[in-house]
Amino acid sequence: MVDWQAKLEAICSLLARGKTAAARQALDEVRGDGSVPAEEMWRVHELYGAMFHDLADAEGAAAAYSNAAQSDRFLRSQREHFSNYLFALHYLPGISPEELYQQHLVYQGLYRDTEKLPPCPEYSHNRIRIGFLSRDFRESSSARFYECLLTRLDVRSFEVYAYALASDEDDFTRHLQASGLTYRCLAGQNLEQMAKTIRWDEIDVLMDLSGHADGGMTLMVMAQRPAAVQLCGIGWFDTTGLAAMDYFLTDDAMDPVDGQAENYFQEKLLRLPHGFCFEPTAAMKRQLRKPRAGSGITFGCFQNFMKISRPVMDCWREILNNLPDSRLVVQDTTRLFERRSVMQKRLENAGLPMERVEVRLGSDDYLTQYQQIDIMLDTFPYPGGAATATALYLGVPVVAMGGDHHSARLSTSIMRAAGLSEWLADCTDSYIKLALQLAVDKEGLLGTQLGLREELERSALMDDAAYVRDFEQAIRSCLL
Missing domain, CATH: 3.40.50.2000 (Glycogen Phosphorylase B;)
Known part of the structure; x- marks a missing residue:
């Protein structure tokens, strides 16, 4: 291991232990001493993003992740940095809807070389097969709003699939697994394999529950078009900017019909009477x-x-x-x-x-x-x-x-x-x-x-x- 790599690993360790000020000092020193090769500087910017996040500095985090995306030579991690950048923008006051929209549109350019799967054939299922895609299905703020969709759709009309990118599980995961849906863990597969696993299940509609959260990993799967109809919502709160996304789940409160909302979404807006349904946990009920x-x-x-x-x-x-x-x-x-x-x-x-x-x-x-x-x-x-x-x-x-x-x-x-x-x-x-x-x-x-x-x-x-x-x-x- 060369010296600059050891320095960056030490900084990662500082951040993991909550030593943010020390990590910032070490980052400043590494950036100033010229030891990191120019083609690897994205790693430094990425650590700055994590450091600013830990200091609750949204403006600093957005700038650092933008720098990481621009300097990274690896397309997959470049997408991750840009997703983190887009997420950080939402914390900042004073950004117009038009500015946010234009920044999200840039994201599609990171898929210029992505090969989609062949067009979906027309399936003839007795029930609509609907898949939900997320990094994981552990207890979270989003879970309080999507639980009913995974567990209470009419089984006479819908067949539910849940696709997790990671193997992390908890009691909520096991609750979903026991509810009668088909649960698939995609951990260990590459992006193409993940998309093909979903395609093999002949999913009619695929819903992304994460969007640009968690570095936008679910979007990298959606970009390959594993399902004929694809939508996003609940776990993300803006256009994805992704051409492969057809619909975005919303309501009149978040996106008024007589407003300009359609101008700020790549997707068609799929409005419900109400955009959210809250399901309290057992601990909340007590x-x-x-x-x-x-x-x-x-x-x-x-x-x-x-x-x-x-x-x-x-x-x-x-x-x-x-x-x-x-x-x-x-x-x-x-x-x-x-x-x-x-x-x-x-x-x-x-x-x-x-x-x-x-x-x-x-x-x-x-x-x-x-x-x-x-x-x-x-x-x-x-x-x-x-x-x-x-x-x-x-x-x-x-x-x-x-x-x-x-x-x-x-x-x-x-x-x-x-x-x-x-x-x-x-x-x-x-x-x-x-x-x-x-x-x-x-x-x-x-x-x-x-x-x-x-x-x-x-x-x-x-x-x-x-x-x-x-x-x-x-x-x-x-x-x-």
């Missing part, structure tokens, strides 16, 4: 909301710190300044100590009263900790998905703000399906006002909290029978 002790209001944000933009922090500052007895709890999804320190400094620099702000690491006990929060403050332009639905189910009102494109309106879709549009803001002033209005009516807030789960269970957000029926009808329309 958490029952109780009245919280204490006089002051506690606001919260239990989100990936990458989502906390400066405009969000500015709103939080105004809310806390208007309620001197209130406090804010900000909790990450990771356990990186240095990331927490960085976020504390950013909040301080944004002028928040830090004596009333608590910044926490991620925790396995996070469901119990929802009991400590009176009102959740959603992030923007990248809002919560499962985080929003989970908070509502656990009896915590959510103040959210819609944006001007699909990914910025995830919470809008969820809140409308839940029948809670009154907590949706259309601007920062409205966001602040809604939070204050909820907070000052403490008696009304308590009643809302205690009745929120029952309200949610009666809403379209948890009407799995209607959602599955609408999905089935949409899939049939794709085959006409």
